[in-house]
Amino acid sequence: MLNIFEVNETNKMIDQENLDVRTITLGISLLDCIDGNLETLKTNIYEKITRIAENLVATGDEIGKEFGVPIVNKRISITPIAIIGASACKTTQDFVEIARVLDKAAKQTGVNFIGGYSALVSKGSTKADELLMKSIPEALSVTERVCSSVNLGSTRTGINMDAVRLMGEIILETAQLTKDEDSIGCAKLVVFCNAPDDNPFMAGAFHGVTEADAVINVGVSGPGVVKKALEKVRGESFEVLCETIKKTSFKVTRVGQLVAREASRRLNIPFGIVDLSLAPTPAIGDSVADILQEIGLERVGAPGTTAALALLNDQVKKGGVMASSYVGGLSGAFIPVSEDQGMIDAVQAGALTIEKLEAMTCVCSVGLDMIAIPGDTKASTISGIIADESAIGMINQKTTAVRLIPVIGKGVGEVAHFGGLLGYAPIMQVNPFSCDAFVNRAGRIPAPIHSFKN
Template identity: 80%
Template sequence: MINIFEVNETNKMIQQENLDVRTITMGISLLDCASMNLEEVNNNIYNKITRVAKDLVSTGQDIEKEFGIPIIHKRISITPISLVGASACKTSEDYVTIAKTLDRAAKAVGVNFIGGFSALVSKGMTKSDELLIRAIPKAMACTDLICSSVNIGSTKTGINMDAVKLMGEIIKETAECTKDVNSLGCAKLVVLCNAPDDNPFMAGAFHGVTEDDVIINVGVSGPGVVKHALEQVRGQNFEVLCETIKKTAFKITRVGQLVAQEASRRLGVPFGIIDLSLAPTPAIGDSVAEILEEMGLERVGAPGTTAALALLNDQVKKGGVMASSYVGGLSGAFIPVSEDQGMIDAVRLGALTIEKLEAMTCVCSVGLDMIAIPGDTPATTISGIIADEAAIGMINQKTTAVRLIPVVGKSVGDTVEFGGLLGYAPVMTVNPFDCSVFVNRGGRIPAPIHSFKN
C-alpha cells in the first residue's frame, strides 16, 4: 500500500527538482461508435467521449490539490480512427470531419490533447488506412488538440515501405498546411515501429484493441530529480551510479502509482499502466541531456553518450518496475530536441547531430523526436530517415519513432518556436545525399529471422 509518508518524502522533489506527473491519459475504446452512416459515427464519438471523460480533468485537479503533486496534462487516447471510420468514410474529407468532432469533444471535456487519429499499417494498408493517412495534413491544420500517429513496421511483420514513402510525403504536406504556425502540425504527428497499445504520451498515444473499454494510464517524469540525485554521488563508480538511479526511479514511479490508483478509484475506471519515461521539458533543470552530462560527459553527443543513455534507460526500468503493479507504454528516457534545453544547447554547440541521435535511439525508449529540419528537405529523405529508425526498432524488438518537423521557410541555424511543452528548436542539418531510388522501390522489408518464435 502507498501511504502519505511516501508522498511527503517527495515534496522536495516537487518543489525544487521539477518532479511532476506528466499526464493522466484516459484510454477510450470507440469500436462501438462504428456505423455505416458518417453523421452517426460523429455523433457516437462525441457522445461517448464527453460522457466517459467528463470528470477526467476535474479529478486530476482534485488529486493535484489534495496531494500537492503537479499533474501537467490530462489527455485522452482512442481506438485508431481508421478502424472506427472504415465503414462510413469513403473519402479523406470524411476523416477530416471525424478529426473535427474529436477536437470538439476534447475541448468540451477540457483535456490538453487527444491521440488516436491513427492507422496501423505495418504489413499493408486498407483503403480506410490510406484515406485516413491522406487526411492527416488537413486534419492537423483545422484542429488544435488532435495528435496523429501511423505505425509502419514491427518486428513480427517487417517494414511497410509503401507506407514509409507515403509518410514522407504526408509530413511534407502537413508542414506546408501548417506553415503559418512554424509547421506545428508535424509536432503532433509521429511515425512508429512496434507501437505499444497503452502509451500515455503524445503524439504516439492510441487505445489498442486489446485494451479495456476505458482505462487510466499515467506517465511520470522527473529528469531534474535524477540529476539532483547524481550530483550527490559525483565521481563515484558505476555501481553507485546505477544504484542511485534505480532508487530515484523507484520513488518517482511510486508517485505515479499513487496518482493512477486515485484517478482509477475516483473515476471508476480500471488502472492500465504506469509509463516510467523520463520526459524533459524546456524548463531549466528538467533535462535528460543534463543527466548524461552529470555522468561525466562534457556535452551530450560526446563519445560515451550512447553508453550513458543505455545505463540510464536500464536503471530507470529496473527501479521503476518494482514500484508499480503494471508498467507499460514506452518506459525509459525521452530525448526530444525541442523539449530539452540541454539537447538544444548541445545542437547549437555542434556536439549533437541527427546521426548521433539515431545511435542513441538504439538504447532508449523512443526515436528521433521533435527535431526541426530545413523546410526544403525532400520527402524521400524524410522517408529514408523513417526507414532507418524503423529498422532499429524492428531488429532490436523495441519501439522507435520519428517526429520530424520540416519547417517551411527555415534553414539550418534558424530557431523555431513551438510553445508550451513543445519548446523551441534549432533547425538541424540533414544528410544531403539522395535515397530516392531506395525509397521508391515499393513493397515491404521482411521481418528479421529472430521474429519467428511461434
C-alpha cells in the first residue's frame, strides 16, 4: 500500500535535492471525434479535450499542495492528429486549423503543453501523414503550447527514409519561421524511432491508438536526489554504487506512483504508467551530467562516459520497476543539452561533441535531445543525423529520438536562449561533410534480421 508516510520520508529530497513529479500527463483518445466535416471535427476535438481535462490542473495543484510534492507540469497527450484529421483535412492549412484548436484547448484547460500533433510513418506515409508533416512548421509557429512528433522508424518495419529526408527540411523550415525566438519551434518537435504509446514527456508525447479512452501517466524526476546519494558512497565499489542508485530510484518512483494513483482516483480516470526517467532542468544540482561526474568522470564526454551512463540507466530501471505496478514511457536517464547545466558546461569545455552524444544514446533512454546547431546546417545533414539515430534505435530495439534546433543566424560558439525548463544551449559543431547522395535515395531501410520473431 502507498500512503502519505512514504511521501514524508522524501521531504529532504524535495526540499534540498530538487525531487519533483515532472508531469502529470492526461492521455485522451480522439478517435470518437473523427468526422468528415472539418468544422465538426474541430468542435468535437475542443469539446472532448476541455471536458475531460477540465479539472486536471486544479487537481494536480491540490495534490502537490497536500502532499508537499512539487508537480511541475500538467499536460495533455492526444491521438496522433494525422489519424484524426485524415478524413476532414485536405490541405496543410486544414491541419493548421486543428493545431490552433488544440492550442485553444490547452489554454482553456491551463496545461502548459499538448502533445500529439503527430504522424506515425515508420513504414510509409498516407496523404494525411504527408500533409500533417508539411504543416508542422506553420502549426508550431502560430501556436504556443502545441507539440509535434513524427515516428519514422521501428525495429519491426525499418526506417522510412523518404520521411527522414522530408523531416530534415521540415526542421529547417520550422527554425526559419521561429527565428526571432532562436528557432524555438524546433524545441517542440521530436523525430522518433520506436516511439512508445504512453510517453508522458514533451515534446514527444502522444496517446497511442492501443490506449484506453483516457489515462493518467506520470513522469518523475530526481537527478539531484541520485547525485546526493552518490556523494555518500564516493570511492566505493561498483556494487555499492549500483545498490545506491537502485534504492534511490525506488524511493523517487514511489512518489510518482502515489501521485499517479491519487490523480487517477480524484479525476476518475484510469492510471496508466509511471515513467521513471531522470529528467534534468537548468537548475543547479538537477543535472544528469553531475551524476555521471560523481560516478567518476572529470567531465561528461571523457572516456568511460558511455559505460557510466549505461550503468546509471540500468540501475534506475531496476530500482524503479520494483516501486510501481506499471512502468512505461521512456524510463531511464535523459541527456538533453540545453536543459542540463552540467551538459552545457561539458560542451563549453570542449569535452562533449555530437558524436559522443550519439554514442551515449546507444545506452540511454532517448537520443539527441535539445541540441542547438548552426542555423546554416543543410537539411540533408539534419536528415543524416536523424537516420543515424534511428538506426541506433532500430538495431538495438529501443526508443531513440532527435530534437535538433538549427538556430537561424547563429553559429558555433554562440548561445541560444529558450527560457524556462528549456534553458539555453551553446551552438554545437556539426560534421561538415555531405551525406546528400545517401539521404536522397528513395524508399526505406529494411528491418534488421532480428526483427523477425513471429
